[in-house]
Amino acid sequence: MRDTFVSELTRLGLADPAITLVTGDLGFNVLDEFRDALPRQFYNLGVAEQAMASACAGMAAVGCKVFMYSIVNFATFRCLEQIRNDIAYHSLDVCVVAIGAGTSYGSLGYTHHGLEDVAVMRSLPNFRVFTPADSVEVRAAIQEIYAGRGPVYLRLGHEPTTPIHRSPVATQNHLLQVREGSDIVLMAAGPAVETALGAAAIADQHGISVRVISCLQLAPMSTLELIAVADELPIVTLEDHSVVGGLGTVVLETLSEASALRPVRRLGYRRDGLLTYGSQAFLRDSQGLTAEGTAAALLAMLKADDRQPFT
Amino acid sequence: MSDPQKSRFLARQSRLEALRMVSASKSSHIGSSLSVIDILAVLYGGVANIDPSTVESDGRDFVIVSKGHAAAGTYAVLAVRGFFPTERLRDYCSDGQPLSGHVTAGQVPGIEFSTGSLGHGLGLGVGVALADQSMGRTRRVFVIMSDGECDEGSVWEAALIAAHYQLEQLTAIIDRNYMQALGPTEDVLGLEPLRQKWESFGWAAFDVDGHDHVALEEALRRPTLARPTLVIAHTTKGHGVTFMENQIEWHYRAPNDEDLLRALLEIEDHDA
Numbered sequence: 034m035r036d037t038f039v040s041e042l043t044r045l046g047l048a049d050p051a052i053t054l055v056t057g058d059l060g061f062n063v064l065d066e067f068r069d070a071l072p073r074q075f076y077n078l079g080v081a082e083q084a085m086a087s088a089c090a091g092m093a094a095v096g097c098k099v100f101m102y103s104i105v106n107f108a109t110f111r112c113l114e115q116i117r118n119d120i121a122y123h124s125l126d127v128c129v130v131a132i133g134a135g136t137s138y139g140s141l142g143y144t145h146h147g148l149e150d151v152a153v154m155r156s157l158p159n160f161r162v163f164t165p166a167d168s169v170e171v172r173a174a175i176q177e178i179y180a181g182r183g184p185v186y187l188r189l190g191h192e193p194t195t196p197i198h199r200s201p202v203a204t205q206n207h208l209l210q211v212r213e214g215s216d217i218v219l220m221a222a223g224p225a226v227e228t229a230l231g232a233a234a235i236a237d238q239h240g241i242s243v244r245v246i247s248c249l250q251l252a253p254m255s256t257l258e259l260i261a262v263a264d265e266l267p268i269v270t271l272e273d274h275s276v277v278g279g280l281g282t283v284v285l286e287t288l289s290e291a292s293a294l295r296p297v298r299r300l301g302y303r304r305d306g307l308l309t310y311g312s313q314a315f316l317r318d319s320q321g322l323t324a325e326g327t328a329a330a331l332l333a334m335l336k337a338d339d340r341q342p343f344t
Numbered sequence: 345m346s347d348p349q350k351s352r353f354l355a356r357q358s359r360l361e362a363l364r365m366v367s368a369s370k371s372s373h374i375g376s377s378l379s380v381i382d383i384l385a386v387l388y389g390g391v392a393n394i395d396p397s398t399v400e401s402d403g404r405d406f407v408i409v410s411k412g413h414a415a416a417g418t419y420a421v422l423a424v425r426g427f428f429p430t431e432r433l434r435d436y437c438s439d440g441q442p443l444s445g446h447v448t449a450g451q452v453p454g455i456e457f458s459t460g461s462l463g464h465g466l467g468l469g470v471g472v473a474l475a476d477q478s479m480g481r482t483r484r485v486f487v488i489m490s491d492g493e494c495d496e497g498s499v500w501e502a503a504l505i506a507a508h509y510q511l512e513q514l515t516a517i518i519d520r521n522y523m524q525a526l527g528p529t530e531d532v533l534g535l536e537p538l539r540q541k542w543e544s545f546g547w548a549a550f551d552v553d554g555h556d557h558v559a560l561e562e563a564l565r566r567p568t569l570a571r572p573t574l575v576i577a578h579t580t581k582g583h584g585v586t587f588m589e590n591q592i593e594w595h596y597r598a599p600n601d602e603d604l605l606r607a608l609l610e611i612e613d614h615d616a
Binding site (some may be wrong): 078 | 457474594
């Protein structure tokens with residue numbers, strides 16, 4: 034997905050000199066296409082995220098459309114106050130591009146895992162949050178980001194092994210149905226969408242019809258769009274993120290606003306659960322965030338009394 | 345064209361306004377405003393290429409007040425200079441009014457960015473200067489910081505970047521009043537030798553008397569070739585009001601009616 038992002042940005046940047054890519058000394062071999070084609074629109078400001086974020090705000094204030102690139106925690110938490118006060122508060126055209134969503138960086142450990150970033154970034158004023166699931170969605174997101182104004186958080190993970198979309202997606206929809214179903218809705222974001230489709234296939238073998246939604250734009254979430262894709266069906270959410278404050282929480286908030294609450298189960302990393310080390314697959318498995326684990330949750334959801342607490 | 349007599353008058357009037365504002369709103373930071381007003385007056389009084397008629401123009405110089413708590417002083421200088429009517433100063437810190445207690449952009453002509461958390465302004469200025477460099481724009485960017493602000497790592501990150509990119513259009517001014525929130529700077533976290541630190545970071549750095557308009561104008565008038573410029577303006581917190589000078593309580597305390605009267609009389613009696 035990073036490569037698609039860079040290619041798209043280069044394409045836009047060749048036509049628009051305002052497009053500016055700023056990195057905090059990350060992106061080895063990844064950003065070369067942009068850097069080589071557009072050297073005057075590319076900056077590596079070093080391992081200095083706070084100054085980088087303020088500088089991105091300064092650039093945007095004088096007409097640049099800035100894309101600030103780093104690994105998830107460095108792009109957000111390291112410079113969060115700058116993002117908040119300089120970018121969000123001034124509503125500037127800066128897109129914070131975070132790579133390594135969720136546990137993409139696996140055995141590189143907790144410092145490189147993005148588990149709380151969505152919760153925080155979506156709470157900042159004026160921010161839109163995009164969590165594309167594959168390169169097709171990345172292209173749609175970038176189109177929408179470029180066409181719009183204001184701050185954006187673009188969260189990128191690994192490309193799925195099987196493509197999720199076979200043709201370009203329309204950008205006006207933010208919650209994309211990627212699998213039809215009628216018994217239950219499984220809403221997933223970014224790297225979790227592939228797992229969600231796997232879970233739906235397993236559930237299908239057990240006679241459960243699962244509708245899978247890819248949340249291309251996670252925040253702000255439109256109440257109307259959510260009701261349209263979810264009808265009155267129970268919902269399970271799946272994200273490569275903590276269960277606190279991410280997609281699951283957004284869905285609950287939005288349903289509540291619409292007075293449309295119904296059984297919802299949030300799947301994601303338990304806040305105090307990440308006490309083991311290993312690859313993304315291993316970490317997901319340790320918390321049941323696999324296709325099998327998700328399928329089990331879907332089945333349990335449909336069998337359970339909805340007043341029972343989930344274990 | 346700047347004129348020390350005009351900028352001194354601007355500073356004097358701004359001190360009077362700032363005292364009234366802080367007193368009326370019962371707010372803090374009068375000491376911080378009083379130390380920086382001369383710097384602001386010299387900049388907005390002619391050194392910076394921005395005035396009430398050019399406040400929206402693309403080529404204007406930027407003045408970024410990174411020590412955002414000097415809001416009263418900043419608004420006062422802007423108003424007296426003519427960026428907006430001085431009557432608006434009565435709305436300082438009032439409900440629903442944009443002249444809030446830290447420098448606020450958006451509805452205040454002459455303010456480029458909202459600040460208030462120390463350590464952001466130099467990075468903002470670096471960003472403007474980098475974009476300008478790429479676009480071939482030659483306007484100047486001035487960033488006013490406090491000395492306590494130099495405790496923040498983000499300042500030094502920005503300093504590294506500015507020197508690396510040879511941002512000669514960027515000039516930072518430190519309001520060196522040797523005081524910070526809980527005590528003198530050298531007791532809390534020693535900054536000296538401050539000028540040498542900035543020089544070692546690749547900046548052209550100068551010490552000046554921060555209340556001498558001729559010296560300030562001289563130091564700020566011309567950028568240095570191929571390096572960003574740092575002006576350490578030696579000031580007194582609470583300058584202009586003898587009972588406020590170098591007193592930490594005036595970082596926090598609002599002048600009551602009696603304080604205000606004494607302070608205004610001192611300013612008015614003092615030769616411009």
